[in-house]
Amino acid sequence: MRMNIFFFIVALTGAFSAQAAEIKISGTVLEKGVRKPVPDAVISVQETATTATSDAQGRYTLVLPGNANYTLTASKPGEYNPSSSIIRVADAQALPPADFYLLPLMRLAEVLVVSERSPDHISKTIISGKQLNRIAGNGGDPLTGLQALPGVVSTNNGSAPAVRGSGPGDNAYYVDSLPVGKIFHVTGISVFNADLISDFNLYSAAFPPRYRNVTGAVVDVALRNPRTDRLGGKLNVNMLGADALVEGPLKEDQSFYIAARRSYIDLFLKQVVQDGLTVQIPNYSDYQGKYIKRLGGADKLTFHLHGAADTLKLNVGGGSDLAKQQPVLAGNIALSDAYAMQAVVWDAGLSGSAYNKLALEHSVSDATQSVGSAGNLYLATEDWILREHLVLPFSDDHELALGASLNHALVKIDADIKNTTCTQFNPACDVTSAAQRQLKDSFNSNATDVSAQDRKRIASGVTLIGGVRHSYEDYLRKAYTEPRIGIEWEMTPQTLVTAGWGRHNQMPRGQQVVRTFGNPDLEHLRADHSVVGVTHKLDDLWSWKAEAYYKKFSNLVVDDPLLNYVNGASGKAYGMELLVKKENGEQLSGWFALSLARSTRRNDLTGETFRFELDQPVNATLVASYQLDDDWTLGAKWIGHSGTPYTPIFGSNGTYPDGRPIPAYAGINSGTLPFYHKLDVRLERQLLKDTYKLNLYFEWINLYGHQNIVGYTYDPTYTVQKPVYPFELPFSFGVQAEF
Numbered sequence: 001m002r003m004n005i006f007f008f009i010v011a012l013t014g015a016f017s018a019q020a021a022e023i024k025i026s027g028t029v030l031e032k033g034v035r036k037p038v039p040d041a042v043i044s045v046q047e048t049a050t051t052a053t054s055d056a057q058g059r060y061t062l063v064l065p066g067n068a069n070y071t072l073t074a075s076k077p078g079e080y081n082p083s084s085s086i087i088r089v090a091d092a093q094a095l096p097p098a099d100f101y102l103l104p105l106m107r108l109a110e111v112l113v114v115s116e117r118s119p120d121h122i123s124k125t126i127i128s129g130k131q132l133n134r135i136a137g138n139g140g141d142p143l144t145g146l147q148a149l150p151g152v153v154s155t156n157n158g159s160a161p162a163v164r165g166s167g168p169g170d171n172a173y174y175v176d177s178l179p180v181g182k183i184f185h186v187t188g189i190s191v192f193n194a195d196l197i198s199d200f201n202l203y204s205a206a207f208p209p210r211y212r213n214v215t216g217a218v219v220d221v222a223l224r225n226p227r228t229d230r231l232g233g234k235l236n237v238n239m240l241g242a243d244a245l246v247e248g249p250l251k252e253d254q255s256f257y258i259a260a261r262r263s264y265i266d267l268f269l270k271q272v273v274q275d276g277l278t279v280q281i282p283n284y285s286d287y288q289g290k291y292i293k294r295l296g297g298a299d300k301l302t303f304h305l306h307g308a309a310d311t312l313k314l315n316v317g318g319g320s321d322l323a324k325q326q327p328v329l330a331g332n333i334a335l336s337d338a339y340a341m342q343a344v345v346w347d348a349g350l351s352g353s354a355y356n357k358l359a360l361e362h363s364v365s366d367a368t369q370s371v372g373s374a375g376n377l378y379l380a381t382e383d384w385i386l387r388e389h390l391v392l393p394f395s396d397d398h399e400l401a402l403g404a405s406l407n408h409a410l411v412k413i414d415a416d417i418k419n420t421t422c423t424q425f426n427p428a429c430d431v432t433s434a435a436q437r438q439l440k441d442s443f444n445s446n447a448t449d450v451s452a453q454d455r456k457r458i459a460s461g462v463t464l465i466g467g468v469r470h471s472y473e474d475y476l477r478k479a480y481t482e483p484r485i486g487i488e489w490e491m492t493p494q495t496l497v498t499a500g501w502g503r504h505n506q507m508p509r510g511q512q513v514v515r516t517f518g519n520p521d522l523e524h525l526r527a528d529h530s531v532v533g534v535t536h537k538l539d540d541l542w543s544w545k546a547e548a549y550y551k552k553f554s555n556l557v558v559d560d561p562l563l564n565y566v567n568g569a570s571g572k573a574y575g576m577e578l579l580v581k582k583e584n585g586e587q588l589s590g591w592f593a594l595s596l597a598r599s600t601r602r603n604d605l606t607g608e609t610f611r612f613e614l615d616q617p618v619n620a621t622l623v624a625s626y627q628l629d630d631d632w633t634l635g636a637k638w639i640g641h642s643g644t645p646y647t648p649i650f651g652s653n654g655t656y657p658d659g660r661p662i663p664a665y666a667g668i669n670s671g672t673l674p675f676y677h678k679l680d681v682r683l684e685r686q687l688l689k690d691t692y693k694l695n696l697y698f699e700w701i702n703l704y705g706h707q708n709i710v711g712y713t714y715d716p717t718y719t720v721q722k723p724v725y726p727f728e729l730p731f732s733f734g735v736q737a738e739f
Contacts, residue, residue, distance in 0.1 A: 043062060258305075
């Protein structure tokens with residue numbers, strides 16, 4: 001009996017010893033470079049049959065039998081390359097976490113998915129922010145990349161684009177369904193952190209009725225949501241400035257990001273002197289923020305922050321040609337503007353698949369100008385906007401979208417400045433001889449609008465779209481009811497035919513309608529859009545799209561000696577476009593865009609017809625990106641277009657009262673600049689480390705050095721013409737660190 005007890009004690013002691021010898025080891029499996037958790041990865045021990053599987057956060061725990069050296073391998077077949085690590089287990093030694101960083105298998109075949117945020121397809125181009133961000137020559141700015149799309153015309157200064165015969169000021173911009181004011185800095189780059197832009201919906205014509213106060217085109221930008229797996233960030237430095245981004249979860253149902261940027265060239269290069277002009281290097285700054293509170297199901301609250309500011313200073317020397325032509329410009333010129341927006345959006349899922357989006361937006365803008373002896377201007381605007389968007393899907397084939405908005409604006413003006421009523425219909429715009437006007441005023445304006453759009457499949461593959469918009473604003477006291485109609489025909493699973501027509505209106509610009517400086521009795525600008533198109537998908541990666549359009553403009557504003565401005569002009573634009581596109585998914589991707597177009601304007605008071613100032617009959621762009629290997633990517637962009645029109649000056653025709661020569665103008669836009677073309681090349685390198693990722697790029701601008709002429713200047717007698725070339729740095733670079 002004693003012997004049995006002895007053996008029992010020995011056995012029990014051995015069992016406890018064996019149990020004590022077992023070692024637990026834990027760690028995390030993450031994606032290399034970005035530290036994204038890798039769930040369902042298998043962690044195996046070569047020396048034993050022990051395995052474990054990572055959870056949704058990439059965490060795992062293994063039990064090892066005792067002191068020894070072990071080879072651990074983490075793998076997820078078909079998605080990641082396996083990774084191994086040797087672990088030494090010894091008594092009385094604490095084991096650090098055994099973390100693994102796995103490299104994705106399919107780094108070459110990255111597929112960029114762009115979201116279908118709207119079911120509308122008429123005259124809409126969808127492209128991801130990442131694709132635009134990596135276009136050669138853009139310096140990593142996605143909005144600049146829009147100018148590589150069909151129908152989009154470069155304005156030579158790199159700022160807001162012109163689309164299908166409309167001017168840059170005729171466009172409307174939305175970010176996450178919110179209208180925004182300031183889109184570009186004075187340097188021409190956009191105000192958004194490039195990494196935050198998810199995709200663009202570009203409506204070039206006949207856009208849906210939910211968009212307000214626009215006759216040109218709509219750029220609808222979607223910013224991505226903050227990451228929810230962990231806290232992380234990015235740092236970016238390029239030729240012009242630096243920016244930082246921090247994002248991550250706050251709680252299980254909350255996440256955020258905040259991004260900020262500032263230029264720094266002005267800190268090192270104070271000024272540039274040329275032709276009697278001393279230009280202080282402009283500086284800019286901007287920020288974006290988003291906070292999401294998930295309420296359960298499809299419901300969520302989203303808070304938005306946007307802001308941007310610019311300052312520009314220059315001195316016009318008294319002996320410069322510009323000062324001799326316009327003496328009131330001599331001296332210091334200072335321009336500054338700032339924009340800030342805050343908004344809250346409530347997304348709510350209703351019964352079935354219906355949903356509602358309610359947004360409250362507040363924005364403030366301030367602009368100050370001090371121009372030599374011409375005077376000073378201060379303009380401040382505060383806007384409140386309440387927007388409602390309700391989508392009611394009655395069935396899979398029938399959807400009704402309803403919208404409404406209330407707008408309240410407070411405007412403050414303090415001006416004592418020359419009133420130059422310049423328009424595209426009168427090139428003879430002399431600042432010095434213009435009348436000096438004063439205005440100190442504060443006023444409110446209100447606007448309301450409602451819209452409805454009904455989408456119904458009326459036959460197999462055929463969807464009919466009908467819409468209407470009613471708007472009213474109390475400053476000019478104008479109301480408009482405008483119909484929109486369209487049809488989408490799925491001719492085959494690969495071919496979509498679309499057609500649309502819409503009527504649109506837009507309030508004239510600020511100076512043109514304010515009292516003293518403008519005409520408070522103006523009508524709104526009007527535009528009728530017609531478009532027909534075909535989209536065909538050749539395979540999973542290749543597609544082509546062709547569209548023809550016609551736009552008719554009326555109530556355009558011309559200058560008037562008595563009323564400052566009147567509605568006395570019209571215009572038209574028509575053309576055809578082709579887009580051939582190769583999606584990401586293989587080494588080669590990109591697109592070819594060709595536009596054949598014509599745009600004219602007519603002064604209905606004089607009967608004079610001329611080319612629109614941004615008319616480019618032929619415009620072609622080729623964008624290509626080739627992934628050389630896992631780390632290196634080579635990209636290129638070639639752009640070529642017909643020379644834009646300009647108004648020649650051929651000497652003088654008399655003198656002003658102060659003795660200055662009066663320039664003698666030829667017909668408006670009767671001259672044509674030389675054909676414009678250039679090639680930009682981009683080389684990009686990605687470096688993956690375990691806990692961070694580096695992206696580096698270098699760009700060669702205008703690689704073959706073609707001297708493009710974007711305009712002409714004249715000496716004070718207007719007898720000597722000199723070409724103007726765009727200011728371009730020969731190269732650009734950038735470095736981004738992601739952690």
